[in-house]
Amino acid sequence: MTGRKIAALVGTMVIALGIGSSANASGDDKAEFARILKQQYDAWYEENGAKFAATFHKDADMVTFNGEHLSTRKGIAEGMQYYFDNHIPASQLKLVDEHLRYARRDLVVIVRTTCIVETTDCRDGSLSRNTNVLSKRDGKWLQESFQNTRVDPLPPGVVPVAEPKAYTGSIEQIRQRQEDSWYEEDGAKFASTFSKDADVVTFNADHLRTRDGIAERMQFYFDNFINKTRLKKLGEHVRFVGRDLAVVVRTGCQLVPPSTECRPDSISRNTNVLVKRDGKWTQESFQNTRYVPIP
Incomplete structure (x- = not known):
C-alpha cells in the first residue's frame, strides 16, 4: 500500500481547533477535546502507537481507513505502531471541518473532515472523514470508537420523503x-x-x-x-x-x-x-x- 493511502488511516490529528460546531461544548469539554486531539497529533508526529492509543478507553474500538478493526487500547497501540514502523511516512494532517453533537451529557459524536498536508495545502486526493465517539467515564473524556473513510464524492442530490417515524427495538x-x-x-x-x-x-x-x-x-x-x-x-x-x-x-x-x-x-x-x-x-x-x- 502506498504512503498516500496509509497516511490517511487516521484523520484526527489537527493543526487548528475551534471550527465547526465545537462552540456547543462547554469550556472544560472543549479543553478536553483539544487535549485529546493534540495528543493524537503529537503521537502521529512522534510515530508513537502507545501515546496515540492512550486517547482511547481501555476497551475501545477503532476502524482504520482500510477497514482494519483494532480492538482495545493495547490492540490500537500495537496496530498503530506497526503502521508507523512500516507504512506511514512523515506527514501532518489538517482539520478541514468539524461537526460536534452531544447525544447526551456524557456522550459526544464528532464528525471531522481532514486532509494530508505536505507543504501548506491539502494534497490532492487526501481528503477523509472520520467519526469520533467520546464518552465521559469517571469524569474523564476518552474515545469509545473511531472510524475513518476516504472521501469519494458522489453527485449532490436528495429525494424528498415524509419524515420517518422513529423505530426502536433490540x-x-x-x-x-x-x-x-x-x-x-x-x-x-x-x-x-x-x-x-x-x-x-x-x-x-x-x-x-x-x-x-x-x-x-x-x-x-x-x-x-x-x-x-x-x-x-x-x-x-x-x-x-x-x-x-x-x-x-x-x-x-x-x-x-x-x-x-x-x-x-x-x-x-x-x-x-x-x-x-x-x-x-x-x-x-x-x-x-x-x-x-x-x-
Whole structure:
C-alpha cells in the first residue's frame, strides 16, 4: 500500500481547533477535546502507537481507513505502531471541518473532515472523514470508537420523503430492519432506526445529518446508485459500555440475489453506536468503510 493511502488511516490529528460546531461544548469539554486531539497529533508526529492509543478507553474500538478493526487500547497501540514502523511516512494532517453533537451529557459524536498536508495545502486526493465517539467515564473524556473513510464524492442530490417515524427495538431488530430497508430500497425505513439528530458517514465518506437527512440522501442513493442487493453479516463485535450504550463493529458484504456468495470487493466494516432510552435502542452514529487488507 502506498504512503498516500496509509497516511490517511487516521484523520484526527489537527493543526487548528475551534471550527465547526465545537462552540456547543462547554469550556472544560472543549479543553478536553483539544487535549485529546493534540495528543493524537503529537503521537502521529512522534510515530508513537502507545501515546496515540492512550486517547482511547481501555476497551475501545477503532476502524482504520482500510477497514482494519483494532480492538482495545493495547490492540490500537500495537496496530498503530506497526503502521508507523512500516507504512506511514512523515506527514501532518489538517482539520478541514468539524461537526460536534452531544447525544447526551456524557456522550459526544464528532464528525471531522481532514486532509494530508505536505507543504501548506491539502494534497490532492487526501481528503477523509472520520467519526469520533467520546464518552465521559469517571469524569474523564476518552474515545469509545473511531472510524475513518476516504472521501469519494458522489453527485449532490436528495429525494424528498415524509419524515420517518422513529423505530426502536433490540440491537438485532435494528440490524434486521436496516437489512430489509436496503433490499427494499427504502430510505425512510433505513433512517427510522436512527435518533432524530443522528450522524451517518457512508462508504464514500458522505456525511448525512439527522434522520430526515439520512432518509432523503439514502433514497437518492437507492434510486440512482445502489443496485438491488442484500446485505450479509459476516461477523460482529458487540461491546456494552454500561447498560445503555453499545458499540457494534460489524463486517458484512453484499449479495446479488439469488446468489448467496459475497459480491467481489464488497466486504466492508462499519461501526454502529447505539443508545438505550426508555428501554429501547436507537442508533446515534454509523460509519462504513470498504475492507482492503494490507500486509
